[in-house]
Each structure stands twice: as structure tokens, then as C-alpha cells.
Amino acid sequence: MRADAQRNLDRVIGAACECFAEGGVDVSVDDVARRAGVGHGTVFRRFPTKEALLDAVLGKELDRMVLLAQGALVEEDPWDGFAGFFRAAADGYARNRALVESKERCQELPQMLVVQESAHELVRRAQKAHVLRRDLTADEIFELVPAASRFPDVILDGLRG
Amino acid sequence: MRADAQRNLDRVIGAACECFAEGGVDVSVDDVARRAGVGHGTVFRRFPTKEALLDAVLGKELDRMVLLAQGALVEEDPWDGFAGFFRAAADGYARNRALVESKERCQELPQMLVVQESAHELVRRAQKAHVLRRDLTADEIFELVPAASRFPDVILDGLRG
DNA sequence: TCTGAAACGGACTGAGCCGTCCGGTTACAG
DNA sequence: CTGTAACCGGACGGCTCAGTCCGTTTCAGA
Structure with a gap:
């Protein structure tokens, strides 16, 4: 995996942990992406659905x-x-x-x-x-x-x- | 108030109580209206917002x-x-x-x-x-x-x- | 019965969200 | 340095939902 991809993946997971912990499961994927500093397309490339992202967290x-x-x-x-x-x-x-x-x-x-x-x-x-x-x-x-x-x-x- | 209006109001409140109790605050106004047997326009005539309906319940x-x-x-x-x-x-x-x-x-x-x-x-x-x-x-x-x-x-x- | 005001409900709008896709960009091997 | 494969992000489609609006129906008093 390319270095920038790995870095973004880490950021996404970290941001998702914070967002879901603070705001519950109804936080939007856009919010997670914003906090991670990436576009939400990047989130969906790593996690096919929002549910998959939630499962990871x-x-x-x-x-x-x-x-x-x-x-x-x-x-x-x-x-x-x-x-x-x-x-x-x-x-x-x-x-x-x-x-x-x-x-x-x-x-x-x-x-x-x-x-x-x-x-x-x-x-x-x-x-x-x-x-x-x-x-x-x-x-x-x-x-x-x-x-x-x-x-x-x-x-x-x-x-x- | 006209008799049919009163009857529909009662139905709406009753349906809203059941819906919110069973499904929580995220139940849609359409669901409430369906259970009450009215169009959702009728719900919004009695309660200006969904929040007002929830407050009543x-x-x-x-x-x-x-x-x-x-x-x-x-x-x-x-x-x-x-x-x-x-x-x-x-x-x-x-x-x-x-x-x-x-x-x-x-x-x-x-x-x-x-x-x-x-x-x-x-x-x-x-x-x-x-x-x-x-x-x-x-x-x-x-x-x-x-x-x-x-x-x-x-x-x-x-x-x- | 007739009539007008009140009430009805469904079509419509706009916003927000999930998930897709593609043109542009960037990292990295050779 | 350069070619390319991987990666990026935002535009886009489709959906759901809150709230509006107006043509149609229903009620109730005269």
C-alpha cells in the first residue's frame, strides 16, 4: 500500500472513532471525511458501505x-x-x-x-x-x-x- | 372545530404516541400519518413541525x-x-x-x-x-x-x- | 337542498445523505 | 527524471424525509 494511502486510512479510522463515539451512528460519512481531512470518496474506497466503517470502529x-x-x-x-x-x-x-x-x-x-x-x-x-x-x-x-x-x-x- | 377535524386530530395524536413509543423519534411523519389513516398534509396542518408533534406526545x-x-x-x-x-x-x-x-x-x-x-x-x-x-x-x-x-x-x- | 367555509390529501420542493464514478494528481520504481 | 499505476476528491444520481401548496371534497348551518 502506498504511504499516502496508509496515512489517509489511519486518519479515516481515527476520525470515525471520534465521530461515532461523540455523535452516535447517525453521524454522516461526510462528517467523518471532513474530520479526517479527505473527500468522502476516499472513505468509501476503503469501506464499501457506512456499515463496514462502523463495524471497523x-x-x-x-x-x-x-x-x-x-x-x-x-x-x-x-x-x-x-x-x-x-x-x-x-x-x-x-x-x-x-x-x-x-x-x-x-x-x-x-x-x-x-x-x-x-x-x-x-x-x-x-x-x-x-x-x-x-x-x-x-x-x-x-x-x-x-x-x-x-x-x-x-x-x-x-x-x- | 368540525367533527371530522377533531376525529382526525385524535387519530393523529394516538398514532404518533404509538409510533414514537415503538420506533423512537426517527419515525417519519409519513409513518404517523399512514397509521392515523390521513395524508401527511393533515398532520402538518395541526402541528407546524415534526418537533411540535413530538412535543405533544x-x-x-x-x-x-x-x-x-x-x-x-x-x-x-x-x-x-x-x-x-x-x-x-x-x-x-x-x-x-x-x-x-x-x-x-x-x-x-x-x-x-x-x-x-x-x-x-x-x-x-x-x-x-x-x-x-x-x-x-x-x-x-x-x-x-x-x-x-x-x-x-x-x-x-x-x-x- | 344549497352553499361557502373548513378540511383533506397528494403532488411538489429542497435539503441531506449514501454510494458511484471518472478526470486529474501524486507517489514511487526503474 | 519519467512513466504509470495507484490514489484522490468532488460532481453526480437516487433516495428519503420535512414542510408547502392548491385543487377537490366534506361538513354543517340556513
Whole structure:
């Protein structure tokens, strides 16, 4: 790939991350292109549709989640591991409107499987140690993540077993 | 007002309530008109802009909230009063996508003042009785309402003082 | 029944957006 | 330095949607 092409691609992805995070999925491709300093034709050459561009951005964000989840599994205290990831995930959702608005799209991305596996293990460990309430499934608990963006402590207090 | 005009107005408002609740604020005026069984010209004769139509729908929903809040103030147990309204409000948000997507618009509507006043009183009473945590303001607590649509019990557990 | 005012609805306009395409430009190998 | 393949960006088409307008229909009082 030519050097200028690579540079523009990086700019486009960076701009798309910022735009979608701040403005949600309804931000126009023109806005992304403007912020990247390229014409919007250049965006469509790299990403055949707006949806493909969004997938790239969501994928990057989910990659971060994978790291967070695996880091939490290393923590030996079951509650600290669970709560740490819960807080971090909530923060990620708080900082990214597109993530909140694209829940079902994220389900289609491969990284989501890894995140869910780790998250389920975090919940299993915490429930086994009786530090996390057991009347909710792991899936139900993580439905609360977007909700916890503002006051995670309150929700964690409610979840503690 | 002519009888047919009144009938069509009622139909439009009803259809708009359903459409916005189910599909959020991005539902088109044409969709609303179709569901109401009128041309979209008729909608724009009653409501000069789409925003005005949305305001009418939000206003109706807030009227319901006013009744719920005032009903909760009659309840003598401070926790039951607070929690009852909190649950009811969360349910209202869960059943209405437009309400979630129009938080700042709601702030402009007169009914919101009444709801907030009652809600603050509910919080004050519950905090005075030491059944509600005191490290959050009333405003902060009610930011959790939309979040509580799925598992209100978890959030209420977290809020209990 | 007749009549005029009110209401209706669909055609129309203009703006914004996604995605395509092509003429001009630029990087880079030889 | 130069030829060329890759790259760029803006013009363009097609679509959807908000809001306007006017010819036609309907209501209701006399």
C-alpha cells in the first residue's frame, strides 16, 4: 500500500472513532471525511458501505474490551475482578454513543464472543464465592452495563451478593 | 372545530404516541400519518413541525408521570412512595423509546417541572427517614430511571440506605 | 337542498445523505 | 527524471424525509 494511502486510512479510522463515539451512528460519512481531512470518496474506497466503517470502529472498541476482560480474569479476588471489568465496560459505553446504539450489531462481531466468554467466567467465579447475587444470569447482569455508565457504584451495590 | 377535524386530530395524536413509543423519534411523519389513516398534509396542518408533534406526545406522557408522582406522595411509607414512583417511571421509560431519546427536550416542557418537584420531595422524605442513600442528589438518582427499565429491583437495592 | 367555509390529501420542493464514478494528481520504481 | 499505476476528491444520481401548496371534497348551518 502506498504511504499516502496508509496515512489517509489511519486518519479515516481515527476520525470515525471520534465521530461515532461523540455523535452516535447517525453521524454522516461526510462528517467523518471532513474530520479526517479527505473527500468522502476516499472513505468509501476503503469501506464499501457506512456499515463496514462502523463495524471497523466497533471492532476496535471490542478489542479493548477483550483486553479488559482478560485482565480482569487475572485478578485473584473474584469480586474485584468482576467489579473492575464491570466498571471499565460501563466507562467504555459511557464514552462511546455508537456502542450503546449498536448493541445488536456488536453481537455479530467475532470479538464479542470472546468478551462474553470472559464475562461469563467472571460472573461464575463471583457467584461461586457468594459475593455476587445469584438471581440473575450473566447475560442479564451485563445488560446493566450501559445503564451503569453514570453511577456504577450504585449498580454494583445492588449486584453485590 | 368540525367533527371530522377533531376525529382526525385524535387519530393523529394516538398514532404518533404509538409510533414514537415503538420506533423512537426517527419515525417519519409519513409513518404517523399512514397509521392515523390521513395524508401527511393533515398532520402538518395541526402541528407546524415534526418537533411540535413530538412535543405533544411527550407532553401526554409527562402528564401521566405527574399523576404517578403525586400518587406516590400520598403513600405514607417513605420508601414505598419513592420506590413505587421509581418503578413506575422506569416502566414508562421502558415502554417509550421517544422518552429515552428526548431527555433534553423534556426538560423544556412545563410538566417536567411538576414531576421534578414531586420527585425531589419523594427523595427528601426517603432520605430523611434513612431508607435511601444520601450520597446522591435527587437529580442524580433520577438519572438512573431510564437505566432501571430492565431490572429495577437491582437498582433499588443499590439505592436503599 | 344549497352553499361557502373548513378540511383533506397528494403532488411538489429542497435539503441531506449514501454510494458511484471518472478526470486529474501524486507517489514511487526503474 | 519519467512513466504509470495507484490514489484522490468532488460532481453526480437516487433516495428519503420535512414542510408547502392548491385543487377537490366534506361538513354543517340556513
